[in-house]
Amino acid sequence: MALRYALLGLLSERPASGYDLAKAFEGELGSYAWHAGHNRIYPELARLVDEGLIEHADEGARGRRTYAVTEAGRTELRNWLLTPRTGGAVRNEPVLRLFLLSALDPEDARKVLRDIADDSERQIAELGEAMAGDTPVSPDGRLPFGWLAAGYGLRQYEASHDWARWALGELDKVARRSPPSHS
Amino acid sequence: MALRYALLGLLSERPASGYDLAKAFEGELGSYAWHAGHNRIYPELARLVDEGLIEHADEGARGRRTYAVTEAGRTELRNWLLTPRTGGAVRNEPVLRLFLLSALDPEDARKVLRDIADDSERQIAELGEAMAGDTPVSPDGRLPFGWLAAGYGLRQYEASHDWARWALGELDKVARRSPPSHS
DNA sequence: ACTTTACCTATCCAAATTGACATATCCATT
DNA sequence: AATGGATATGTCAATTTGGATAGGTAAAGT
Numbered sequence: 001m002a003l004r005y006a007l008l009g010l011l012s013e014r015p016a017s018g019y020d021l022a023k024a025f026e027g028e029l030g031s032y033a034w035h036a037g038h039n040r041i042y043p044e045l046a047r048l049v050d051e052g053l054i055e056h057a058d059e060g061a062r063g064r065r066t067y068a069v070t071e072a073g074r075t076e077l078r079n080w081l082l083t084p085r086t087g088g089a090v091r092n093e094p095v096l097r098l099f100l101l102s103a104l105d106p107e108d109a110r111k112v113l114r115d116i117a118d119d120s121e122r123q124i125a126e127l128g129e130a131m132a133g134d135t136p137v138s139p140d141g142r143l144p145f146g147w148l149a150a151g152y153g154l155r156q157y158e159a160s161h162d163w164a165r166w167a168l169g170e171l172d173k174v175a176r177r178s179p180p181s182h183s
Numbered sequence: 184m185a186l187r188y189a190l191l192g193l194l195s196e197r198p199a200s201g202y203d204l205a206k207a208f209e210g211e212l213g214s215y216a217w218h219a220g221h222n223r224i225y226p227e228l229a230r231l232v233d234e235g236l237i238e239h240a241d242e243g244a245r246g247r248r249t250y251a252v253t254e255a256g257r258t259e260l261r262n263w264l265l266t267p268r269t270g271g272a273v274r275n276e277p278v279l280r281l282f283l284l285s286a287l288d289p290e291d292a293r294k295v296l297r298d299i300a301d302d303s304e305r306q307i308a309e310l311g312e313a314m315a316g317d318t319p320v321s322p323d324g325r326l327p328f329g330w331l332a333a334g335y336g337l338r339q340y341e342a343s344h345d346w347a348r349w350a351l352g353e354l355d356k357v358a359r360r361s362p363p364s365h366s
Numbered sequence: 367a368c369t370t371t372a373c374c375t376a377t378c379c380a381a382a383t384t385g386a387c388a389t390a391t392c393c394a395t396t
Numbered sequence: 397a398a399t400g401g402a403t404a405t406g407t408c409a410a411t412t413t414g415g416a417t418a419g420g421t422a423a424a425g426t
Binding site: 002005006008009012013028029030031032033034035077078081082084090091092093094095096097098099100101102103104108111112115135137142143144145146147148149151152155156158159160162163166167170171173174 | 185188189191192195196211212213214215216217218260261264265267272273274275276277278279280281282283284285286287288289291294295298318326327329330331332334335338339341342343345346349350353354356357360
Binding site: 200201202205221222225226243244245246247248 | 372373374375376377378
């Protein structure tokens with residue numbers, strides 16, 4: 001039930017076709033928040049049109065059809081965003097991996113943690129570069145889509161990095177207290 | 184396809200019944216990483232037994248049946264954890280909300296951001312308390328389940344908190360540059 | 367002794383989701 | 397003019413999922 005709001009949100013930034021929307025889900029949005037392929041997008045767009053939350057806006061080349069949010073759609077999205085949801089659906093494989101890390105023996109866990117630390121470091125560098133410079137301005141007094149999200153991503157990666165290094169330290173502590181069996 | 188690994192992971196900590204496992208998913212594991220109800224757990228346990236990844240361990244009162252991981256299951260879990268997966272399934276409603284925040288006008292966005300800041304502050308206090316004290320030790324040289332995860336959660340909330348306050352600042356900046364229309 | 371509560375496993379069905387398949391157009395290169 | 401790649405929309409069967417429902421046992425309270 002969250003896909004529809006993702007679509008409404010994307011369309012509220014600017015009108016787009018199903019294809020455009022599918023592209024959007026391949027970026028950070030799809031990697032960190034919610035993913036959907038075109039096979040789910042097209043049917044959902046049809047439903048949204050039925051319900052009057054979006055409307056057919058334009059026709060382009062190759063059968064391209066762009067959609068735009070209606071006033072009703074904007075209201076629906078706003079209501080959803082302003083209603084604090086307790087316990088929305090969470091299904092996050094990367095985080096599940098972290099939860100299960102204790103199932104590995106310390107050596108293996110260390111390897112995974114080092115990978116996480118390296119990876120997050122890389123992402124931090126990338127995002128930091130992308131966010132360098134001044135706050136971008138939008139003519140309508142809003143921050144551009146993605147700017148806030150990028151800031152969030154950056155902080156998440158920093159947190160992951162910190163955590164991985166801390167966890168490595170914790171493993172070391174435990175190792176010192178109860179050294180490996182071959183001793 | 185990740186549920187099975189969650190189950191293998193939980194069972195590798197200690198043998199448990201389907202009921203126990205369902206309970207485990209109601210805690211932090213289910214809130215932040217992956218959720219499953221008993222209606223999915225029982226069939227999956229049956230499949231895992233079929234495939235020889237877990238085995239029937241014990242029979243208790245009230246028809247209680249506990250399962251334990253087999254050597255094959257342990258290997259399967261280890262392989263999964265050590266194989267860095269690019270783009271595992273992510274479906275995270277709370278984060279989606281953050282991505283869509285730019286769709287709100289600044290006033291509404293501020294309200295949401297303040298809620299996030301308040302909420303994360305509360306969570307930080309809770310988790311910080313839970314983690315106070317020394318690193319817990321396990322007899323087998325492993326960190327107990329949940330300790331690493333709790334550390335991760337704490338850092339995530341701190342990142343959320345930072346982010347929300349930063350985002351509020353960004354909104355202020357934009358507001359100063361292009362003041363509200365009623366001016 | 368009786369009742370309530372927690373424990374414990376199980377299945378059914380509608381809805382959601384995925385992966386694979388299908389089709390067609392436009393554009394750039396050769 | 398032919399080829400190939402990116403654009404673009406759709407469908408369908410098989411699986412996964414979630415909500416509801418069902419039925420039973422042990423322990424604890426009264």
